[in-house]
Amino acid sequence: MSSSILFQALVYLVAAVVCVPLGRRLGLGSVLGYLIAGVAIGPNVLGLVGEGAQVMHFAEFGVVMMLFLVGLELKPSLLWELRKPIFGLGGLQVVGTAAAVTLVGVLAGIDWRLSVAAGLVFAMSSTAIVLQSLAEKGLLKTAGGQAAFSVLLFQDLAVIPILAVFPLLAVGGVTAHVGEEAGRPGWVQALLVLGAVTVIVLAGRFVIRPAFRVLAETRLREVFTAFALLLVVAIAWLMQTVGLSPALGTFLAGVVLADSEYRHELESDIEPFKGLLLGLFFISVGAEIDFHLLVEKPALVTGLLLGALLVKALVMYGLARLFGLERPARWLTALGLSQVGEFAFVLISFGEQNKVWGADVSGPLVAVVALSMLVTPALFVLLERVVLPRVTATGPKRPHDEVAHDGAAVVMAGFGRVGQVVGRMLRMSGHAVTVLDLDPAIVEMLRRLGQKVYYGDASRLDLLVAAGCNQARLFVLAIDEPEKSVEVAELVRRHFPNLPILARARNRQHYYRLRRLGITAIFRETLGTSLELGAAALKHLGVRAHTAHRIAQRWREHDEAALEDMLKYAGEAQDVWLSEAKKALENFERAMRDELTGNTTEKDPGWDNESLRDEVLARFPAPPPEAPKSPG
Amino acid sequence: MSPRRILVLLAHPVLERSRVNRRLADAARAVTGVELHDLYEAYPSLRIDVKREQRLLDVHDVVVFQHPFYWYSTPALLKEWQDLVLEHNWAYGAKGHHLDGKLTLNALSTGGPEQAYREGGYNRFTIRQLLAPYDATAHLCRMRFLAPFVVHSALRLETDEQVRPFAEDYRRLLEALRDDQVDLDAAAKAERINAPLDAVLKKAGAVA
Numbered sequence: 001m002s003s004s005i006l007f008q009a010l011v012y013l014v015a016a017v018v019c020v021p022l023g024r025r026l027g028l029g030s031v032l033g034y035l036i037a038g039v040a041i042g043p044n045v046l047g048l049v050g051e052g053a054q055v056m057h058f059a060e061f062g063v064v065m066m067l068f069l070v071g072l073e074l075k076p077s078l079l080w081e082l083r084k085p086i087f088g089l090g091g092l093q094v095v096g097t098a099a100a101v102t103l104v105g106v107l108a109g110i111d112w113r114l115s116v117a118a119g120l121v122f123a124m125s126s127t128a129i130v131l132q133s134l135a136e137k138g139l140l141k142t143a144g145g146q147a148a149f150s151v152l153l154f155q156d157l158a159v160i161p162i163l164a165v166f167p168l169l170a171v172g173g174v175t176a177h178v179g180e181e182a183g184r185p186g187w188v189q190a191l192l193v194l195g196a197v198t199v200i201v202l203a204g205r206f207v208i209r210p211a212f213r214v215l216a217e218t219r220l221r222e223v224f225t226a227f228a229l230l231l232v233v234a235i236a237w238l239m240q241t242v243g244l245s246p247a248l249g250t251f252l253a254g255v256v257l258a259d260s261e262y263r264h265e266l267e268s269d270i271e272p273f274k275g276l277l278l279g280l281f282f283i284s285v286g287a288e289i290d291f292h293l294l295v296e297k298p299a300l301v302t303g304l305l306l307g308a309l310l311v312k313a314l315v316m317y318g319l320a321r322l323f324g325l326e327r328p329a330r331w332l333t334a335l336g337l338s339q340v341g342e343f344a345f346v347l348i349s350f351g352e353q354n355k356v357w358g359a360d361v362s363g364p365l366v367a368v369v370a371l372s373m374l375v376t377p378a379l380f381v382l383l384e385r386v387v388l389p390r391v392t393a394t395g396p397k398r399p400h401d402e403v404a405h406d407g408a409a410v411v412m413a414g415f416g417r418v419g420q421v422v423g424r425m426l427r428m429s430g431h432a433v434t435v436l437d438l439d440p441a442i443v444e445m446l447r448r449l450g451q452k453v454y455y456g457d458a459s460r461l462d463l464l465v466a467a468g469c470n471q472a473r474l475f476v477l478a479i480d481e482p483e484k485s486v487e488v489a490e491l492v493r494r495h496f497p498n499l500p501i502l503a504r505a506r507n508r509q510h511y512y513r514l515r516r517l518g519i520t521a522i523f524r525e526t527l528g529t530s531l532e533l534g535a536a537a538l539k540h541l542g543v544r545a546h547t548a549h550r551i552a553q554r555w556r557e558h559d560e561a562a563l564e565d566m567l568k569y570a571g572e573a574q575d576v577w578l579s580e581a582k583k584a585l586e587n588f589e590r591a592m593r594d595e596l597t598g599n600t601t602e603k604d605p606g607w608d609n610e611s612l613r614d615e616v617l618a619r620f621p622a623p624p625p626e627a628p629k630s631p632g
Numbered sequence: 633m634s635p636r637r638i639l640v641l642l643a644h645p646v647l648e649r650s651r652v653n654r655r656l657a658d659a660a661r662a663v664t665g666v667e668l669h670d671l672y673e674a675y676p677s678l679r680i681d682v683k684r685e686q687r688l689l690d691v692h693d694v695v696v697f698q699h700p701f702y703w704y705s706t707p708a709l710l711k712e713w714q715d716l717v718l719e720h721n722w723a724y725g726a727k728g729h730h731l732d733g734k735l736t737l738n739a740l741s742t743g744g745p746e747q748a749y750r751e752g753g754y755n756r757f758t759i760r761q762l763l764a765p766y767d768a769t770a771h772l773c774r775m776r777f778l779a780p781f782v783v784h785s786a787l788r789l790e791t792d793e794q795v796r797p798f799a800e801d802y803r804r805l806l807e808a809l810r811d812d813q814v815d816l817d818a819a820a821k822a823e824r825i826n827a828p829l830d831a832v833l834k835k836a837g838a839v840a
Contacts, residue, residue, distance in 0.1 A: 553679050606682065606716035615725055 008055075011048045015041045016279050023377075030136065031129050032377030034279050038286015039374075055284045062277025063128045063342060064236050065270055067156070067247040070131065070149075071254020072263055079255060082150050089147060089323050090154020093337070096315045097123040104311065113169040117356045120162050121348060121365065122308050126341035126373055127152045127247070128278055133380050134336070138455070141441045144332030147325055151316075151337060156248050159343050166347065167354045192242040200235060200249060204256030212262045228269040281342070288345075289370040293363055304368045309375070313338040327391040335383045339372040408432035411467045412476040413458035413488050415442060415451075418504045418525060419478035423451075433476075434467045438484070459487045461495060469496045477503040480525070482510040489517050511563065512570040531556055555592065562588045635810045636735070638666045639692035643699040643710035645672050652741040652786045652795055653700060659799040660698070665810045667692065671709050678709055685717040690730060694809050695775070697766070698739040700786070704755070704762045714769065724772045735809065735816070736770050737778040737825060738763060739802065741786035749784075760823055778814075779822040779832075781805060801829045808833055 015037035023033025041048040049055070098119035105115025130148055134140040140149065208231065215224050232250055239249030257263060294301050317334035325333070345366065352362045408431075412423055415437040426433050436456040437443050443455040456463045458479070469475065475492055479485040485503065492501060502521045505511040514522050531552040538548035562584045569580045640660045644653045647670070661668045669688065675681070689695065699706045721727040740759075748754035749762075759782055760767075770777035783789070783798045805825065808814045819825050819832040 550679065553677065606719050612720040612725065615720070 008049065011041050012055075012280060012283060015283060020279070030279075031132055031282055032374075034282030035286040035374050035377070038283035039289060040286075041283070042287030042289065044289070044291040049287055055280060055287075059277050059281035059284055060342065061236070062274055062279070062281045064246045064250050065232055065274035066128060066131060066278060068232050068235075068250035068254040069267060069270060069274060071251040071256075072258050072267055074255055075258045076255055082146065082153075085147055085150035085323070086154050089319055090151040090158075092319050092322075093151050093316060094120075094123045094155060094158050096319060097312055100311050100315055101308075104307065114357060114361070117166060117169045117347075117351055118365070120165070121344045121351070121369075122312065122340055123158075124155050124341040124343040124347070125152060125312070125337040126339050126376065127156065128281060128342055129339065129373055129376050130336055132278065133377065137380070137384060138438065138440050139332065141439070142329065142332070142444065143325060144320075144329030144336070147320060147323070147329055148333050148336050151333065153251075155341070155343065156245055156251070159245050159346070162347065163350060166350055166356060169351075170355045189243065193244055196238055196242045196244065196249070197252065199238070200253050201256055204253055204260075208257065209260055209262070212260070216262065216265075224265065225269045228266050229273065232270065285342070285370055285373055288366065289374065290363065290367050293367045294371075297364065301364055301367055301371070304364060305371050305375075308340060308368060308372060309338045312340075328388055331383060331387045331391055335379045335387065336376075338379065339376040340369040341373070344369045408434040408468055409473045410434070410476060411464070411469055411472045411474075412436070412478060414438075414477070414479035414485075414504070415446065415453050416478065416480055418480070419476070420446075420451075422476055422478060434472075436463060436467055438479075459484060459491055461491060464491065464495070469499055472496075472499060475499050475501045477501055477514075477519075480504070480506060482506050482513070485510065486513050486517070489514055489519060493517050493519070508563065512567060515567055516570065527556065527559070558588055558591055633812055635665050636693040636812065637691060638663075638694040638696060638806055638810055639688055640666055640668045640696045640698050640739075640806075641710065641713070642668060642670045643672065643697070643707045643713075645707050645709070647672065650700070651789050652783050652798065653698065655792065655795045655799050656698060656739065656741075656783070656802050659803045660696075660806055663803055663806045663810070666806055671713060672707075675709065678712060680709075680713055680716050682716050682719070685713065686719075686722060686730070689717070689734075692734070694735045694737075695731075696737055696739050696781075696806075701740045701742045701759075701762075704757075705765075718769070718773060724774070729774070731773040731775050734775045735778060736766075736775045737780055737819075738766055739781040741783040743787045744784065746782075746784045758823065776816065776820065778816070778819045779825040781826050782824045798826075801826050804833075805829060 016034065019037035019040065020030050020033035023030055023036065040046055043049075098116065101119035101122050102112065102115040105118060106112050110118075130152060131140070134145045134148065139145045211227065212224075215227050231253065235249045235253045236246035239246045257266065260266075313334040316337050317330050320330040320333045348362050348365050348369070351357055352359065357365075410426055410431055410433040412419055412433050412435045415423060415435045416439075419435065419437070423433050423435055435451075435453045436458045437446075437453055438455070438457050440455055443453050446453045454467070456467075458464060458467075469492065475496070477485055477489055477492075479488060482505075485505075489501060489503060492499060500521070501519045503514050503519050503523070505514055505522050505524050507524065511522050511524060534555070535545075535548040535552040538551060539545050543551075566581060566584055569577050572580070640657075642653065642657050642660075644650050647654050647657070657668055657670070660666050667688070671680075697706065697710060699710055705711070718724065718731075719728070723731050742749070742759070744755055749757065749759050751758065751761075755762075759780055763780060767777045781802060783795075789795050789798075805814075813834050815832050815834050822832055825832055
C-alpha cells in the first residue's frame with residue numbers, strides 16, 4: 001500500500017465523489033455520505049488509509065472555517081438577541097447533560113470523577129454535522145435551528161473551562177499540566193485572552209477592511225482568496241497560542257466582518273475550502289471507528305451509545321420545553337443535538353494525557369462518539385420524515401412539504417415582497433394559487449398569518465409537478481434572487497413549454513437572461529416605484545398631477561422600447577454593449593426632453609390648441625369693437 | 633367597388649358584465665373585413681397611443697363607435713379618444729383630410745325603452761338629438777354620419793336568445809356596409825338604422 005500523498009488524496013477524493021452524491025440521492029444528506037466513505041476506506045473495510053488521526057487534525061480546520069462562515073452570517077445585533085438561548089439554554093444543556101451522565105455513572109458504581117469527566121465529554125454535540133445538516137435541509141433559520149445553533153455556540157465556549165477542569169478529575173489526583181499554556185499565571189492568561197479578542201475586533205474594524213479594499217483593487221482573485229485564507233489561519237493561530245478555541249476566534253472575526261461590504265466575496269472564497277475540509281473531517285471520523293471493539297464488546301458499546309443518545313435527547317427536550325419552544329423545535333433540538341461531537345475527541349485524548357482514564361476507557365469512548373456521529377444523519381432523516389410531520393400542528397409542513405395543488409390555476413414561486421401582493425390579489429379575486437417559497441422563516445410567519453404557502457425549492461422538478469404545473473394556466477415567477485429565478489425559469493420552460501410565465505426581474509441583466517429564455521412578460525421590480533416617485537417629485541415641483549402621471553407613463557414606454565432594442569446586444573462584448581447602451585441612452589433622453597419641452601408634435605396635439613387657434617381666428621374674425629354708446 | 637373595411641371601436645369599461653355589447657362585439661368580430669378594437673382592453677390605464685389609432689383610421693372606410701349610452705353619451709375613454717386622436721390638421725381643419733368621405737355611426741345600447749327617447753318623453757330628446765355632438769364631429773371631419781344602431785331596453789335582455797335578434801341585425805348591417813348594400817341616403821335620414829334594418833338595405837341585393 002502506497003502512503004504517498006497523491007495516493008492518499010486519490011483515495012479520499014474518490015471516496016467522497018462516489019459516496020456523497022449517493023448519500024444525497026438516497027436523501028441521507030452529504031454528512032452521512034462522507035461518514036460512509038470514511039468507513040469504506042478505513043482500516044475495517046478496505047484498509048486504504050491507516051492512521052486517520054493526522055488527517056483529522058488537519059481536517060478539524062474545516063470546523064474552524066465553518067464557524068467563520070457562520071459568524072459572517074450573524075450580525076452582532078442578532079448575536080445579542082440570541083444571548084438568552086446561548087447562555088440560558090446552552091449553559092443548562094452542558095450542565096444538565098453532564099449532571100445526568102454523572103448520576104447514571106455514579107449509580108452504576110463508577111468513580112464520580114470519571115463520571116463527571118465522561119459527562120462533560122458527552123455534553124458536547126457536533127457543530128460540524130448539525131450545522132451542515134440544518135443548512136442543507138433549510139432548517140437553520142427556524143426556531144429550532146436557532147436554538148440548536150445557540151447551544152452549539154455555548155458548547156464551543158465551554159470547551160475552554162472544561163479543559164481547565166479536566167486535570168482536577170484525574171482519578172489518582174495527579175496534578176497535571178493545564179494544556180499548552182501551562183506555567184502562565186491565571187491573570188496573564190486572562191489578559192492574553194482579552195488582548196486576543198480585542199485584537200480581532202479592532203483589526204476587523206480598522207485593518208482588515210482597508211486591506212480588502214486594496215486587494216480588491218488589484219483585481220487578482222487568487223490574492224483575495226489567499227488573503228481570506230490567511231485571515232482565517234492567522235486568527236486560528238492567534239487563538240490557539242493564547243489557549244482559546246480557534247473556532248471561537250474565527251467565529252468572532254466572522255461576526256466583526258458580517259457588516260463589511262466584502263462579506264459575500266469572503267463567503268464565496270472560503271466556502272469551497274470549508275466544504276472540502278469538513279468532508280475530510282467527516283471521512284476521518286468514519287475511518288476512526290474501531291469496529292473490532294464493536295465486535296468484542298457489543299453490549300458495552302451499544303449500551304453506551306444508546307444511553308448517551310437517550311440522556312442527551314431527554315435533557316435537551318426538557319430544556320427546550322422549559323424555554324417555551326414549540327414542539328417541532330423541541331424535537332429538532334433533542335434529536336439533532338443528541339450525538340457526541342468532535343470536541344469530544346479532543347477531550348478524550350486530553351483526558352488520557354491527564355490520566356483521567358486509560359486506553360481501556362478512551363477506546364470505547366472514541367467508538368461511541370464516532371458511532372453517535374454516524375447515526376446522526378439517520379436521526380435527521382427520522383426527524384424530517386417521521387417526527388416533524390407529526391408534531392407540526394396543521395397542514396402540510398416543512399421540511400419537504402407535501403404540496404397539494406388542489407387544481408389551482410396559478411403556481412407561484414417566491415412569496416416575498418412581490419409575490420405576496422400578487423398572490424393575495426389573485427386569491428382575493430377568486431383564483432386559487434399554489435405558492436412555493438424557499439425561506440422557512442417567511443413560510444412560518446405567513447402560515448401564522450393564515451396564508452397558505454408551501455416550503456419548497458421551485459428548482460426541483462418533482463415539486464413543480466406536485467404543485468400542479470401540468471394543469472396550471474399560469475406560472476408566476478416572483479423569486480428575487482436572479483440565479484435561482486433563472487434556474488426555475490429554465491426548468492419551467494423546458495418541462496412545461498406551454499405554461500405562460502410572468503416573471504419578476506431584479507435588474508436589466510436579470511431581465512435579459514429571462515428574455516433570452518423566451519419569456520416576454522417580465523416586470524422589473526423597481527421600475528414602477530421609481531416612476532411613481534418621479535411623478536410625485538414633479539408634482540411637488542408644481543407640475544399638474546395628471547401631467548406628471550403621463551410623463552411617467554411615457555417614460556415607461558420609452559424605457560421599455562429601449563430595453564427591447566438593446567436585447568440584440570445583450571450577449572455582445574462589453575465595449576460593444578457599452579457603446580450601444582450609450583447611444584440608446586442618448587436617444588432616450590433626447591426623446592423624453594423633446595416631449596417634455598414641447599419640441600415635438602408628439603406632445604398631446606389633441607389637447608394643444610395652438611394651430612386650432614390660428615384657424616379659428618382666421619375663420620371667425622373678431623367683431624369690430626362697438627362704438628361706445630353715447631348716453632341718452 | 634372593393635369591399636369597405638370596417639373599424640369597430642368598442643368602449644365598455646366592464647365588458648365582462650355587459651349583456652348586449654359583449655354579444656354584439658362577438659357578432660362583429662365574426663364578420664370578415666371587420667376589425668374590432670376593444671379600447672378598454674388596449675388601454676387599461678386610459679393612455680391612448682394616438683399614432684396607432686390614426687394608422688388604424690387610415691386603413692378603414694367605416695368607423696363604428698360601439699358603446700353603452702352612458703349619460704346620453706359614451707364611456708369616458710371614447711371621449712378621450714376623440715379629444716386626442718381627432719387632431720386638428722389631421723382629422724379636421726384646413727389641412728386635415730385623413731377622414732374625408734369615410735362613413736361613421738354609433739352602435740349603442742340604452743337602458744330605457746324606445747318611447748322614452750322622444751321629445752316630451754321620459755328622456756326628453758330623441759337618440760339622434762342626443763347624438764348631435766357625434767353628428768357635428770362627423771361633419772367637421774367631413775365624414776358621412778349615419779343613423780345609429782340602437783338596442784333599447786338593454787337591461788331587460790338577459791339571455792343569448794333575447795339578444796340574438798339584435799346581434800343578427802348587427803351582423804347583417806356590418807356585412808351590408810362592407811358589401812355596399814346599404815342605401816346611404818336612407819341610412820343618413822333614418823331615426824335609427826335598425827328600425828327596421830331592411831328599410832335601409834338596397835332592395836336588389838338584399839343580404840340574407
